[in-house]
Amino acid sequence: MYVLYHGWRSSASRRVRLCLAEKGLAFESRIIDLTKMEHHSPAFLKLNPNGVIPLLILEDGRSLYESGTICEYLDETHRDPPLRPDDAFQRAEMRNWIRHVDGLIGNLIIFNWAHSMAKVATQWSDAELAEKLKNVPSKERREAWLRTARKPYTDEERQEARDKLRIGLLDRMEAMLAEGTWLLGARYSIADIAAVPFIKRIDEEISPDEMTAARHPRVHAWWQAIQARPAFAVANIGPFTGS
Numbered sequence: 001m002y003v004l005y006h007g008w009r010s011s012a013s014r015r016v017r018l019c020l021a022e023k024g025l026a027f028e029s030r031i032i033d034l035t036k037m038e039h040h041s042p043a044f045l046k047l048n049p050n051g052v053i054p055l056l057i058l059e060d061g062r063s064l065y066e067s068g069t070i071c072e073y074l075d076e077t078h079r080d081p082p083l084r085p086d087d088a089f090q091r092a093e094m095r096n097w098i099r100h101v102d103g104l105i106g107n108l109i110i111f112n113w114a115h116s117m118a119k120v121a122t123q124w125s126d127a128e129l130a131e132k133l134k135n136v137p138s139k140e141r142r143e144a145w146l147r148t149a150r151k152p153y154t155d156e157e158r159q160e161a162r163d164k165l166r167i168g169l170l171d172r173m174e175a176m177l178a179e180g181t182w183l184l185g186a187r188y189s190i191a192d193i194a195a196v197p198f199i200k201r202i203d204e205e206i207s208p209d210e211m212t213a214a215r216h217p218r219v220h221a222w223w224q225a226i227q228a229r230p231a232f233a234v235a236n237i238g239p240f241t242g243s
């Protein structure tokens with residue numbers, strides 16, 4: 001059976017759980033506690049040098065990281081139902097879209113890490129923080145942890161992030177959805193899955209006003225359709241805040 005190292009609220013983990021659920025694949029769940037920096041332990045970094053979740057251990061013991069890559073792998077090895085376009089050009093477009101959405105993650109972090117991550121990180125002493133930061137492999141995430149622990153994002157920065165998500169995600173999706181129910185047209189695909197965790201957060205906290213039928217009618221309808229999919233319930237894409 002697959003083993004998934006993940007977090008229930010982690011956006012990238014949510015993508016992989018959605019993909020597994022669409023395919024009807026079971027997995028053994030190993031929760032990684034980001035507030036305990038479990039993803040920066042030497043053992044985890046050996047499996048994913050980027051020090052982020054999710055990580056999927058295959059049935060033969062090999063492991064894979066990067067949610068988009070994992071979803072593509074699952075789709076190649078379990079064809080039914082197909083979650084990628086049949087056309088090579090469209091598959092290339094799908095990969096560009098995933099890459100684009102991945103590039104927006106910093107704008108989500110500004111909101112997401114202000115909850116349970118900040119609650120814990122603000123309590124660390126300077127010495128503890130310095131020690132933990134040593135193990136964070138990327139400069140960008142070291143900065144995110146530092147900001148979360150010591151210098152909360154300003155209202156201006158939060159507004160800037162909101163704007164980037166509106167322009168980079170909602171407006172673009174609105175245009176893409178003119179071609180069909182799903183982001184790449186008639187077939188639900190990994191392109192849709194890639195956007196789900198972002199839209200969940202935009203809808204529940206970041207910019208719910210942008211998710212109305214009046215502001216982004218096609219995205220609004222898409223989000224209703226996404227939440228009605230049985231896999232959405234199976235994947236456990238629950239509320240971000242609260243216990």
Ligand SMILES: N[C@@H](CCC(=O)N[C@@H](CS)C(=O)NCC(=O)O)C(=O)O
Pocket residue numbers: 009010011012013034039051052053054065066067068102105141
């Ligand atoms: N591009 C990666 C992003 C993974 C990622 O950013 N994971 C987050 C949780 S959603 C994480 O592990 N954050 C902890 C950290 O950066 O310290 C993917 O899609 O798998």
